[in-house]
Amino acid sequence: MIQLEWDRRIRRANELTSSYPFAAEGLRYYSRVATFQRSLYADIQQALADSPAGEFTGSLRDELDLFLLLPNFSRYLSLIEQIAPAPLAQAAAGLARKGTPGWQHAIEDFWHGDLETALAVGGMDEEWEGAAGGAKAREQLLAWIFLQPYAEYLADQCENTIVDGAPSTCPLCGGKPMVGVLRSEGDGAKKSLICMLCAHEWGFRRIYCPACGEEREPQMAFYSAPEIAHVRVDVCDTCHTYLKSIDLTKTGLAVPVVDELATIPLDLWAREHGYEKLQINLLGT
Numbered sequence: 705m706i707q708l709e710w711d712r713r714i715r716r717a718n719e720l721t722s723s724y725p726f727a728a729e730g731l732r733y734y735s736r737v738a739t740f741q742r743s744l745y746a747d748i749q750q751a752l753a754d755s756p757a758g759e760f761t762g763s764l765r766d767e768l769d770l771f772l773l774l775p776n777f778s779r780y781l782s783l784i785e786q787i788a789p790a791p792l793a794q795a796a797a798g799l800a801r802k803g804t805p806g807w808q809h810a811i812e813d814f815w816h817g818d819l820e821t822a823l824a825v826g827g828m829d830e831e832w833e834g835a836a837g838g839a840k841a842r843e844q845l846l847a848w849i850f851l852q853p854y855a856e857y858l859a860d861q862c863e864n865t866i867v868d869g870a871p872s873t874c875p876l877c878g879g880k881p882m883v884g885v886l887r888s889e890g891d892g893a894k895k896s897l898i899c900m901l902c903a904h905e906w907g908f909r910r911i912y913c914p915a916c917g918e919e920r921e922p923q924m925a926f927y928s929a930p931e932i933a934h935v936r937v938d939v940c941d942t943c944h945t946y947l948k949s950i951d952l953t954k955t956g957l958a959v960p961v962v963d964e965l966a967t968i969p970l971d972l973w974a975r976e977h978g979y980e981k982l983q984i985n986l987l988g989t
């Protein structure tokens with residue numbers, strides 16, 4: 705059933721390729737990545753179909769089925785080598801040469817690592833080129849994209865999660881929010897956040913900074929552009945962090961994780977105004 709979610713993302717990426725030509729290249733790449741992720745998700749679903757549904761008392765990241773995941777890693781790296789922008793393609797080729805021990809290390813390092821500091825802003829920027837940090841960031845990016853379907857599968861197994869309060873990181877896996885969502889509720893809209901790793905969506909406060917906890921209204925603002933009216937940039941003037949939110953009350957056709965990727969001009973605007981993104985997306989933006 706959840707396969708439909710991957711189909712929606714791929715379809716939306718293909719639609720936006722023509723309406724947002726400035727993002728066409730990234731969206732075509734994303735569409736191929738998501739097609740791989742859909743097939744990996746299906747393989748995981750099939751392999752784990754007979755396993756009892758996960759009961760996560762701690763974090764979803766207490767689980768890690770390397771026996772299931774590792775055999776898929778080599779075809780994943782080959783795909784990335786073929787379709788990714790040059791720096792990431794080279795990182796995939798480098799990681800491919802390391803063989804199984806290196807792949808296992810990259811996967812475990814990311815999965816068990818600190819998601820607060822992984823994939824730091826600027827991971828794909830030129831300033832990282834050649835630096836040791838750049839290689840590390842790209843390996844993290846590779847592991848992240850590969851592990852998303854697995855994390856999402858685990859999250860889909862524990863749908864009825866009861867969460868206390870409105871945490872700033874994912875209640876299932878501890879991942880940072882990748883994008884905010886506004887859905888209509890009564891006369892207004894309610895806000896939620898979507899996790900960068902397991903895609904779980906959890907309720908959040910309208911005026912609250914997920915990076916620093918700021919809740920004073922004058923410090924929190926949002927901006928949007930008339931051409932992309934359904935996406936806004938939520939900024940915090942205390943810690944100078946931003947996160948985009950997709951307003952589904954303005955268009956029900958949007959698929960938040962895809963519309964986030966496609967709206968590059970908003971990222972440029974935010975950076976020009978001195979804001980840093982809370983969480984880079986899988987295009988490294």
Ligand SMILES: [Zn+2]
Pocket residue numbers: 874875876877878879899900901902903904
């Ligand atoms: Zn999560």
Ligand SMILES: [Zn+2]
Pocket residue numbers: 913914915916917918940941942943944945
């Ligand atoms: Zn803040």
